[in-house]
Amino acid sequence: DQQVKQNSPSLSVQEGRISILNCDYTNSMFDYFLWYKKYPAEGPTFLISISSIKDKNEDGRFTVFLNKSAKHLSLHIVPSQPGDSAVYFCAASVYAISNFGNEKLTFGTGTRLTIIP
Amino acid sequence: DGGITQSPKYLFRKEGQNVTLSCEQNLNHDAMYWYRQDPGQGLRLIYYSQIVNDFQKGDIAEGYSVSREKKESFPLTVTSAQKNPTAFYLCASSSGTSRTRTEAFFGQGTRLTVV
Numbered sequence: 607d608q609q610v611k612q613n614s615p616s617l618s619v620q621e622g623r624i625s626i627l628n629c630d631y632t633n634s635m636f637d638y639f640l641w642y643k644k645y646p647a648e649g650p651t652f653l654i655s656i657s658s659i660k661d662k663n664e665d666g667r668f669t670v671f672l673n674k675s676a677k678h679l680s681l682h683i684v685p686s687q688p689g690d691s692a693v694y695f696c697a698a699s700v701y702a703i704s705n706f707g708n709e710k711l712t713f714g715t716g717t718r719l720t721i722i723p
Numbered sequence: 724d725g726g727i728t729q730s731p732k733y734l735f736r737k738e739g740q741n742v743t744l745s746c747e748q749n750l751n752h753d754a755m756y757w758y759r760q761d762p763g764q765g766l767r768l769i770y771y772s773q774i775v776n777d778f779q780k781g782d783i784a785e786g787y788s789v790s791r792e793k794k795e796s797f798p799l800t801v802t803s804a805q806k807n808p809t810a811f812y813l814c815a816s817s818s819g820t821s822r823t824r825t826e827a828f829f830g831q832g833t834r835l836t837v838v
Contacts, residue, residue, distance in 0.1 A: 610765070612765075615763075638824045640826055647811075647832065647834065648831055648832065649727075649729075649813055649815075649829030649830050649831050649832050650766070650813070650829050651829070652826040652827075652828070655824070655826060657824065695766065697766075699824075701824070709824075710756065710768050710771050710781065711756075711768070711827060712768075713758075713765035713767070714765050715763065715765045716765060
């Protein structure tokens with residue numbers, strides 16, 4: 607049962623344009639969402655996160671939008687740069703007081719973003 | 724430099740042999756995790772540990788074992804009982820609190836191939 611879904615395996619965007627990566631989830635208990643970027647044969651690196659009490663969070667060229675009623679979040683990258691070419695993973699977690707804020711993450715299957723020069 | 728070190732980067736194992744993947748962190752993080760990545764799939768949780776001498780099974784723990792004797796170290800043993808051990812293994816750590824959620828930091832991964 608895939609609780610976090612990234613339905614687009616790949617996406618190609620021209621350099622300078624906006625990249626929009628989408629993620630859907632089914633577990634309404636998820637209350638914290640993260641985006642990670644991953645290059646081949648390397649570990650994922652954290653990009654940006656959002657709490658369920660917000661609907662938008664921005665950090666430089668990266669903005670994450672959360673639509674709780676639709677159980678949908680998206681990552682916007684503006685402007686897209688060649689170095690953004692990577693696989694992007696959406697992840698989510700459920701708060702449990704016994705975990706002291708260190709909840710396990712449930713990941714989507716990833717979207718491969720290719721920026722075309 | 725603070726970070727998470729996984730070793731070795733590439734590992735080959737003969738069928739039927741156990742193998743242990745190393746994960747060390749000097750970030751002073753309480754929680755550590757092991758994930759597995761297969762082609763076309765996301766990262767799936769194998770085991771995690773919130774504190775020393777305590778750990779819990781994740782979604783795909785069968786055929787794996789872990790220990791957490793020190794805060795800095797969380798080794799993963801892939802046993803001969805694991806039916807499809809060839810994969811990319813990722814170790815992570817985090818330092819959240821009951822008031823502050825935080826991201827997990829990942830190591831560079833170990834590619835295990837069964838030959």
